[in-house]
Amino acid sequence: MELQIGARTEGTVTVIDVAGEIDLYTAPRLEEALTRGAAGAPPLLVVNLSKTTYMDSTALRVLTAALKRIHERDGTLALVSTQSKIGKLFTITGLDQVFPIYSTEPEAIEKARAHGSRQP
Amino acid sequence: MRLGIRGKVACVILICMVPVLVLGVLLSLQQDQGRRNLVLRTQQDAAHTLASDFSTFVENTVHAELAAGSAVESQPYPVVGIVQLLASIRAYDTSFLWLGLIMPDGRVEASAPPGDAYTNVATHWAFAAVRAGAPWAAGVISAPNRRPELEVATGIPEGPRLAAVVDGVVDLTRVRPMLPTGLASDMDGIIVDNGGRVVFDLRRPGRPVNALASLPAVQAALRGQPSMIEGYRDAAAGGPQIGAAVPIADLRWAAVVLEPERTALAPVRRGGQEELGWVVAAVGLGVFLAWVLGAELTAPIVALANGARAIGRGEVGYRVRMRRTDELGELGTAFNEMSERLARSHAEINALQSVSDAALSTVRLDELLARLVQHIASALRADGGTVWFVDDATGDLIVPQDSDTGAAGARRLARGEGLAGRVADGGRALVLSGEEAFRALDPRLLAQGVRAAACVPLRVGGRVIGVLELIARGERDFRAQDVRLIEAFADRVALAVDNARAYGRQREIAGVIQEALVPTPSVRLPGMAIAGRYVPSREVGGDFYAVLPLGHGRVGLAIADVTGKGIPAATLSARARYLLEAFVLDGRPSEAVVARMNAVLTRDAASGLFVSLFYGMVDPEAGTLRYTRAGHPAPFLLRAGVQAPEALDAPGLLLGVDPAARYPAVEVQVGPGDLLAMFTDGITEARRPDGELFGDQRLVDTLIELREAQPERIADEIMAAVGRWSGDGPTDDQALVIARVLPWGANVGERSAREHAVR
Numbered sequence: 001m002e003l004q005i006g007a008r009t010e011g012t013v014t015v016i017d018v019a020g021e022i023d024l025y026t027a028p029r030l031e032e033a034l035t036r037g038a039a040g041a042p043p044l045l046v047v048n049l050s051k052t053t054y055m056d057s058t059a060l061r062v063l064t065a066a067l068k069r070i071h072e073r074d075g076t077l078a079l080v081s082t083q084s085k086i087g088k089l090f091t092i093t094g095l096d097q098v099f100p101i102y103s104t105e106p107e108a109i110e111k112a113r114a115h116g117s118r119q120p
Numbered sequence: 121m122r123l124g125i126r127g128k129v130a131c132v133i134l135i136c137m138v139p140v141l142v143l144g145v146l147l148s149l150q151q152d153q154g155r156r157n158l159v160l161r162t163q164q165d166a167a168h169t170l171a172s173d174f175s176t177f178v179e180n181t182v183h184a185e186l187a188a189g190s191a192v193e194s195q196p197y198p199v200v201g202i203v204q205l206l207a208s209i210r211a212y213d214t215s216f217l218w219l220g221l222i223m224p225d226g227r228v229e230a231s232a233p234p235g236d237a238y239t240n241v242a243t244h245w246a247f248a249a250v251r252a253g254a255p256w257a258a259g260v261i262s263a264p265n266r267r268p269e270l271e272v273a274t275g276i277p278e279g280p281r282l283a284a285v286v287d288g289v290v291d292l293t294r295v296r297p298m299l300p301t302g303l304a305s306d307m308d309g310i311i312v313d314n315g316g317r318v319v320f321d322l323r324r325p326g327r328p329v330n331a332l333a334s335l336p337a338v339q340a341a342l343r344g345q346p347s348m349i350e351g352y353r354d355a356a357a358g359g360p361q362i363g364a365a366v367p368i369a370d371l372r373w374a375a376v377v378l379e380p381e382r383t384a385l386a387p388v389r390r391g392g393q394e395e396l397g398w399v400v401a402a403v404g405l406g407v408f409l410a411w412v413l414g415a416e417l418t419a420p421i422v423a424l425a426n427g428a429r430a431i432g433r434g435e436v437g438y439r440v441r442m443r444r445t446d447e448l449g450e451l452g453t454a455f456n457e458m459s460e461r462l463a464r465s466h467a468e469i470n471a472l473q474s475v476s477d478a479a480l481s482t483v484r485l486d487e488l489l490a491r492l493v494q495h496i497a498s499a500l501r502a503d504g505g506t507v508w509f510v511d512d513a514t515g516d517l518i519v520p521q522d523s524d525t526g527a528a529g530a531r532r533l534a535r536g537e538g539l540a541g542r543v544a545d546g547g548r549a550l551v552l553s554g555e556e557a558f559r560a561l562d563p564r565l566l567a568q569g570v571r572a573a574a575c576v577p578l579r580v581g582g583r584v585i586g587v588l589e590l591i592a593r594g595e596r597d598f599r600a601q602d603v604r605l606i607e608a609f610a611d612r613v614a615l616a617v618d619n620a621r622a623y624g625r626q627r628e629i630a631g632v633i634q635e636a637l638v639p640t641p642s643v644r645l646p647g648m649a650i651a652g653r654y655v656p657s658r659e660v661g662g663d664f665y666a667v668l669p670l671g672h673g674r675v676g677l678a679i680a681d682v683t684g685k686g687i688p689a690a691t692l693s694a695r696a697r698y699l700l701e702a703f704v705l706d707g708r709p710s711e712a713v714v715a716r717m718n719a720v721l722t723r724d725a726a727s728g729l730f731v732s733l734f735y736g737m738v739d740p741e742a743g744t745l746r747y748t749r750a751g752h753p754a755p756f757l758l759r760a761g762v763q764a765p766e767a768l769d770a771p772g773l774l775l776g777v778d779p780a781a782r783y784p785a786v787e788v789q790v791g792p793g794d795l796l797a798m799f800t801d802g803i804t805e806a807r808r809p810d811g812e813l814f815g816d817q818r819l820v821d822t823l824i825e826l827r828e829a830q831p832e833r834i835a836d837e838i839m840a841a842v843g844r845w846s847g848d849g850p851t852d853d854q855a856l857v858i859a860r861v862l863p864w865g866a867n868v869g870e871r872s873a874r875e876h877a878v879r
Contacts, residue, residue, distance in 0.1 A: 024685065056805070056852075057683040057732070064777055065728050093732060093751035094773030094781070 005033045013044045013112045015105065019051035022059035030059060034066040034077075043075035044112045048105055050082040055089055067099060076100065076115040078108040126414030133410035137403040144399030148392050155388040160348045163307070163377045163384070164364035167346070170309040171368040171375035174320075177295055178371060181272045182256045184213055185286035189276030192221055193283050199230050206232035215294035217269060222285045224251060229284065241287045246273035250285050258371055260313045261289060268292065268319055268329070292320045306383040310376040311368070312338055319373070324356070332365075332376060341365035341374035352378065420448040424455055437463030468605050471499030475612050485620040486520060492616065493588075496609045500602055502590040503570075507578070507613060508533065508540045509586040517544055517587065538562040539575045543587045549576040549607060551598045565591065574598035576607050578614040588613055626687060631656075647673045647740025650859040651831035653839050655802075661853035662689035662731075663800045664697050670707045673741050673864070678704075679752065679798040679857055680733040688729065696721065696731050696775075710735050710748040711785035714772065718750065718783065721776040730776035734798060736768070738790060740864045745796070746787040750775045753801055758823055760793030765820055792863040795834075797823055802854035803838070806846040814845045831858040 003020040014037040090096040102108040220231035226242030249257035256274040270290040309322035316333030337347035346366040363378035430438040442452030508517040517533040558566035572592040662682025736747030751774030756765035770786040806814040
């Protein structure tokens with residue numbers, strides 16, 4: 001399935017919806033969306049992967065690189081994952097310990113917002 | 121509402137028709153007047169006829185009276201005889217109510233019927249007129265309660281003297297049958313006397329005596345002037361009447377004809393309506409013809425519009441059918457020419473596109489050239505083509521294998537030799553045609569039956585790297601526009617060649633690096649039998665595995681996957697590989713090896729790449745496997761005698777992400793016969809064409825099925841199953857290691873294990 005990326009704002013939080021497959025060829029689009037979404041100060045991002053059907057290591061690299069940049073600016077990048085195969089990928093790679101991962105979007109947004117309000 | 125051209129033409133015609141319509145109506149009205157006059161004339165004629173008939177009647181009466189008078193005068197009749205004569209005339213002419221012979225002194229000599237009914241006729245105007253000298257005179261006898269009667273007095277001369285007067289009273293009702301009524305049924309004929317009084321009315325005997333007296337036309341007629349009557353109304357007739365009044369000769373009376381306008385003018389109206397009908401029909405026909413002719417006019421426009429739409433949809437080359445010689449026909453011809461040119465340039469663009477696609481479809485130079493030449497030759501309807509490359513060392517032109525689809529023969533041309541050599545040297549396109557030209561410049565092509573050829577240089581960054589030569593064996597001239605197209609093709613060919621060469625170099629480098637990394641597929645150690653498989657994807661990736669003897673029978677087993685592709689991945693892979701070899705020395709615990717690897721690789725953060733790694737150390741003597749996992753898919757351990765495998769899934773983050781990540785070690789018991797399967801995601805994520813992944817379960821199933829087989833066979837079967845699954849070659853590197861723990865000491869004769877394991 002073709003990758004479809006949409007971005008929207010929920011108050012201070014930017015939510016990026018990712019539907020379809022992220023691989024070597026489509027990952028640059030995710031990277032672009034993440035860069036654009038991380039414009040806030042601090043950047044508060046939620047990437048909703050509940051409609052993502054496939055991810056490979058390139059996608060992980062893009063997400064991880066974005067996470068590093070966002071952490072440097074005291075922001076947060078939370079993920080929403082409802083599918084076991086996507087969740088499994090994070091478990092295998094240990095990235096479930098690096099990314100805050102939530103099973104519902106409102107929870108992810110709430111946590112991201114809370115993170116933002118803790119910042120000075 | 122939107123009017124098409126047809127509608128507009130019809131409207132224009134309709135508008136043009138308006139004056140015609142008005143003129144038609146005017147003419148019709150004029151015609152109406154003419155017809156009306158004709159009707160009036162007819163009525164006048166009828167009145168004349170009536171007048172003359174009445175005159176004739178009166179004259180007949182006069183003749184009868186004259187005859188009677190003459191008979192009486194010619195011989196001396198006794199009075200009784202005269203009475204008898206008069207009675208016989210009355211019997212013959214029954215219209216006479218009374219007939220008398222009157223002496224000039226007014227005495228009634230004799231009468232029939234006898235009696236004194238009309239004894240006073242001598243006092244009447246008629247008698248007086250005759251006695252005054254008129255040959256005859258007529259008058260009306262009117263009395264209350266009696267219908268008017270006609271009195272005709274005729275003088276009977278005797279020499280210059282008046283001998284007597286014959287006076288007859290005529291019953292006017294007897295006139296009717298005697299009048300030849302040539303009048304139409306709706307026409308009324310009326311006789312009026314010199315006073316304008318109605319003497320006789322053919323159809324309406326009850327008409328009041330003075331009904332017509334005041335009509336100017338009647339008065340004019342009494343003055344001797346025939347006149348028309350228009351718009352006469354009387355109470356009894358209802359609507360207006362028209363007619364005519366004419367004088368009755370000799371009598372100073374008038375004959376009047378009246379007819380209701382409604383019936384009299386019916387033909388006029390009918391005629392007018394008919395004419396109007398014709399005019400409207402003519403206008404209608406005009407508009408209809410305009411509509412039909414409009415169709416004739418607009419059909420080609422509609423056809424052209426359809427053509428334009430068709431071209432808009434991409435049906436270039438669409439032709440409109442138009443058999444016309446007028447301006448529209450010219451437009452159609454121009455359209456078809458345009459369409460044809462569009463089709464031609466479309467085909468050229470398509471050919472360019474297909475060449476570009478072909479240029480992008482593969483990076484293998486030999487395949488590429490064969491495809492490109494084929495596309496270009498077919499686009500130009502040439503019989504074949506050759507791509508010659510400049511040999512950098514000698515400056516000669518050479519043909520790589522497979523790039524020639526038509527021209528056999530020479531594979532090498534000396535610098536400047538033949539058409540291709542000249543083009544390569546001069547850097548300019550050349551076209552040859554005609555035997556003479558070939559004989560002079562390139563007899564080799566002539567010998568091959570070539571009769572026309574075009575050759576253009578291939579340039580990369582301004583440097584000529586070769587030429588593209590197209591040939592035709594039949595009658596075919598390469599024109600300037602063909603050459604431009606060939607040059608456009610040549611640009612793409614040159615780019616593709618350059619790209620393929622660059623890719624080839626890169627692949628070669630990556631391949632060399634990678635080759636250095638992959639261990640021999642099969643290793644046999646004292647405590648373990650190990651089979652390794654590695655299938656690189658088309659683009660060089662970063663998977664590797666390692667089997668590392670660590671002394672005392674211990675074996676380090678590692679499998680890793682570097683994100684990314686190409687040279688960056690290959691070099692990182694090499695780096696990781698050497699780091700690993702360095703860190704495992706002396707049998708350092710797995711968690712320490714992995715933590716150090718992470719510490720070093722995280723410092724390479726700039727690369728943005730990371731590595732997944734599984735590292736475990738088997739101690740067959742102790743029967744343990746101590747491992748640490750860093751984001752790598754968990755290997756399966758299938759223990760002898762246990763139905764399902766166990767996943768070695770201790771937690772651990774990918775290497776290179778977090779310098780502070782913690783990597784715990786897990787130690788499990790292993791014994792002889794236990795089977796360990798390590799793999800990269802190229803195995804489990806191999807995709808079937810429909811997108812489904814090979815997955816863990818199929819791997820586990822194969823493992824269980826073949827649990828008794830040698831590692832070599834298990835590895836082969838798994839790779840074959842994965843190959844069948846993905847069909848069209850791997851899109852990601854695939855690495856697999858199958859290791860079986862052997863009974864300790866089973867492999868005596870251990871040589872330098874290090875020699876076996878690592879190249």
